[in-house]
Amino acid sequence: MKIYFCGSIRGGREDVDLYLKIVKNLKSHGTVMTEHVSNKQLTHTGEAGSAAGDRLIHDRDVDWLRQCDVVVAEVTQPSLGVGYELGRVVDMKKRTLCLFRPSTGRVLSAMIRGAADGERFVVRDYSEAEVENVLDQFFNKNLKNSCSHCSPQKHQ
Numbered sequence: 001m002k003i004y005f006c007g008s009i010r011g012g013r014e015d016v017d018l019y020l021k022i023v024k025n026l027k028s029h030g031t032v033m034t035e036h037v038s039n040k041q042l043t044h045t046g047e048a049g050s051a052a053g054d055r056l057i058h059d060r061d062v063d064w065l066r067q068c069d070v071v072v073a074e075v076t077q078p079s080l081g082v083g084y085e086l087g088r089v090v091d092m093k094k095r096t097l098c099l100f101r102p103s104t105g106r107v108l109s110a111m112i113r114g115a116a117d118g119e120r121f122v123v124r125d126y127s128e129a130e131v132e133n134v135l136d137q138f139f140n141k142n143l144k145n146s147c148s149h150c151s152p153q154k155h156q
């Protein structure tokens with residue numbers, strides 16, 4: 001099971017501790033292609049400072065999005081990059097879980113909440129305390145048979 005995790009980088013790194021918690025959980029369900037998003041050393045400047053570096057990041061990430069089996073996005077901290085990734089995956093018809101924390105007082109973009117269909121593109125309001133349960137429930141109940149690379153019993 002290849003999992004693409006989306007989280008804010010240049011949009012602000014305020015939630016990086018939570019990204020770390022999410023990625024730790026995701027690793028129990030499969031291979032996380034974008035583990036760097038949860039790296040506490042990675043600052044709001046991102047992985048590269050030059051336009052050439054940005055093109056490499058863009059092309060690599062779009063390629064990973066094409067390859068992945070499922071997308072999980074923490075969408076509370078607004079990020080242009082995460083919004084762009086989600087727009088692309090809607091077109092790619094990838095199974096997607098967006099996680100949003102209303103307790104922050106933020107209101108999620110209509111372009112994300114309004115894209116939810118409850119099946120392929122799910123938006124889940126949650127609190128940090130329940131994040132592991134929400135992820136386990138999503139993977140165990142919804143994704144048992146959707147991995148294209150391995151048997152339902154062995155999600156690696």
Ligand SMILES: O=c1[nH]c(=O)n([C@H]2C[C@H](O)[C@@H](COP(=O)(O)O)O2)cc1CO
Nearest residue numbers: 006007008009010011046047079081082
């Ligand atoms: O250095 C990077 N590496 C990278 O993989 N990304 C991708 C993964 C994240 O889910 C998303 C974050 O976008 P943004 O930086 O606009 O917040 O874009 C984004 C950047 C910097 O924009």
